[in-house]
Amino acid sequence: MCSSRGRAITARGIVHVYKDAELVVKWDLEANVAMKGRPTARVLALLDELKKEGLL
Amino acid sequence: MKIARVKVNNRRKAFEITAGRRLYLFPYAKLEVRPAAADRVTAAYIDKELGGDAFSYRLESGAEGTVHLDHVLEYNQDPAHMRDLLLYKLTLEVQRRVARTALSRRELIRRLHTSPAQFYRLLDQTNYRKSVDQLLRLLRILDCDVDLVIRERAA
Numbered sequence: 001m002c003s004s005r006g007r008a009i010t011a012r013g014i015v016h017v018y019k020d021a022e023l024v025v026k027w028d029l030e031a032n033v034a035m036k037g038r039p040t041a042r043v044l045a046l047l048d049e050l051k052k053e054g055l056l
Numbered sequence: 057m058k059i060a061r062v063k064v065n066n067r068r069k070a071f072e073i074t075a076g077r078r079l080y081l082f083p084y085a086k087l088e089v090r091p092a093a094a095d096r097v098t099a100a101y102i103d104k105e106l107g108g109d110a111f112s113y114r115l116e117s118g119a120e121g122t123v124h125l126d127h128v129l130e131y132n133q134d135p136a137h138m139r140d141l142l143l144y145k146l147t148l149e150v151q152r153r154v155a156r157t158a159l160s161r162r163e164l165i166r167r168l169h170t171s172p173a174q175f176y177r178l179l180d181q182t183n184y185r186k187s188v189d190q191l192l193r194l195l196r197i198l199d200c201d202v203d204l205v206i207r208e209r210a211a
Contacts, residue, residue, distance in 0.1 A: 007105050011088075011127050021107040026126075031148055034182055 058108040062100045080132045089121030146191045147181040153198045167197045
């Protein structure tokens with residue numbers, strides 16, 4: 001059985017996304033680019049959705 | 057760098073965070089979920105779900121908050137962290153200038169006396185293993201003057 005847990009933390013226009021305690025991406029919300037890591041298309045879509053909903 | 061230890065110091069109204077070989081302070085005033093006289097911090101722990109890169113804390117009311125180590129390093133003006141931020145900002149500026157220049161990438165690579173692979177590493181904003189010097193050389197080739205401005209920080 002495989003289980004995974006994702007979490008994100010936002011501060012000062014930067015969001016850190018983690019999956020299974022590993023950093024997936026450090027994302028600059030202003031410039032809309034990764035500062036660290038390589039986000040998957042799914043992560044990018046999620047970030048976009050959260051941004052549109054005003055949650056980021 | 058990971059957080060090795062986090063300690064609540066209600067007297068100083070700050071968290072004491074040990075990371076690397078240094079001790080950093082992070083004041084409650086900088087928190088999003090702030091404690092008050094009637095709602096003090098009861099616990100702080102290294103957040104394993106965030107790979108030990110952050111710590112979480114709990115207030116008497118049950119409210120919780122999380123602080124990433126990057127935020128702590130930025131508040132404390134950690135030299136290595138500030139260097140990475142400078143590299144990142146410079147790289148974004150270089151990317152903008154490269155996109156705008158009439159010079160071909162081949163010409164930029166030739167004038168930089170480097171390889172295409174090294175050139176693209178310079179343009180990669182997620183690469184922090186390059187020097188500020190290399191970016192300054194590239195900006196110079198892109199007909200940019202880079203001035204060093206030192207100013208007092210706003211309180």
